[in-house]
Amino acid sequence: MTTVLIVDDQPMQRFGFRMLLESQDDLSVAGEASGGSEAVREVDRLHPDIVLMDIRMPGLDGIEATRRIVAAGARTRVLILTTFDLDEYAYAGLRAGASGFLIKDAQPEELLAGIRAVASGDAVVAPSLTRRLLDTYAGHLPTGRPDDDTLTPDPRLTSLTEREREILTVVGQGWTNLEIAARFHLAESTVKTHVGRILAKTGARDRVQAVILAYDCRLVTPN
Template sequence: MESERKPVRVVVVDDDQLVRLALRLVIDGEPDLTVVAEAADGDAAITVVDEQRPDVVLMDIRMPGRDGLSTTRELLTRPAPPRVLMLTTFDSDDLVLGALRAGALGFVLKDTPPARILDAVRTVADGNPVLSPAATARVIAAATGPQSSEARRSSREAARKQLSALTERELDTARAIADGLGNPEIAERLHISIATVKAHTGNLFAKLMVENRVQIALLVRDAEE
C-alpha cells in the first residue's frame, strides 16, 4: 500500500541557512518525504551523502568552496548515487547546463512555490527528470548560446560520434526525446508501440552511456548545431 512506503530521504545542500530551514519545514511537513541531513557546502554534502545514503539531494548550484556542479559530478560517480535536483536562480546560472550533462535530473528555481518543489522531489525520486517544456527550451537555448567555434565543433563532433552507434529508429527516438515528447507521443509520431519506444529508449541509455532523457536531448542538440 502507498501509506506503507518508506519516506523519500532527502539531503538539502545550500549555503543559506534560511533556505535550508525553509526547505526542511516544507519537506518534513509531508508524510512521504523526510530531510535526513543538511549541508552548507559541497564538501560537507559529500560527507553527509556518504553517511546517510539519501534518495534525493536538493543541491544549490552556487556555494563557496566546492560548488554544486563539482559536488554533483562527484556524487554521481558513486556506485549507487542519489538523484540530484539542482536549486538555482536559473536566469543567472549557466552552470545548470553542466549539471544536467553530469547527470542531475533537473532543477527548480528557489522561488518555486512549495507544492511544486515537493512534486519535483517526488518526480526525481522516481527517476524522472524535472524539466517543463518551457524550461527545456531555455536549457537548449543555453546549450546553443555564444560559444567559440572550436568549442562548438568539438561538441558537435563528439556528439555525432556517440550518435553514430544508433540504429535509424533509435536515432528517431532520440530526436523525439529532444523535442520533449513523452513515450505515448513518440509512439504516435513514429507509428510504433509504447513498448517499442521503451525498448529503444533503453538501448539509448546503454549505447550513449547516459542516465536520463535530458542527457539524450542535449546530445542530439549538440550534434545538430
C-alpha cells in the first residue's frame, strides 16, 4: 500500500485528489495539509511514501517545504503539482529535491500512473515533459561544454565509466529505459542496473535528480 499526503491550499482540490486515491486498492491517503509548514510537520508525523505538493500556497510555499522535507532525510518522495504553463517554479521544485512533477489537469489515470511510477522508484513521470520544463527554466545554468579546458570537471562524474556517462547523458535528454536499451543494444534490465549505479556513484536521489545533474555538468544543454 502506497501512502500519500495531499498538500494544497484549495479544499476542493484536496477533496478531488482524496476521492481519486481512495478509489484505488493500492493507494491510501495518509493525510492532508493546506500549506507548506503543515506539510513539513505532517511528513515528520505520518512518514508518507509520497507527497503531492502544490507550489503556490500562502506562507511557506511548496518549494521551500520540499527543500525542508528532503533536507530532513525523509524517505518520502515529493511530487510537485503544477499548471506548467503558468507555474515557472516547477524547475525550482525539482532543484529543491522533488522526485518529479505532475500536471494538475492531467487525466486521472495519468496522475495515478505517475504516483505509482515514483513509488516504484521510476522518478521520471513524463520524460519529454521533464526535458521541456528544464529547457524552459535552465537558462541560469553555467555556459560551456564539459570538454572546455577552462572548466573544472565536476567531481560527481569522475567515478562514472564511459558507458555510464553516455547513459547519464541520454537520461538527461529524457530518454526512457526502453529507448536507452534500443539505442545501446542492451537489455532493459542492464540499463536499469547502469542507472542504479549512476545514482549511487553521483549521490543523486532519483532519476529526476540525475537529469538535473546532467544539466549541471553540461552533459545536456537547454535548447
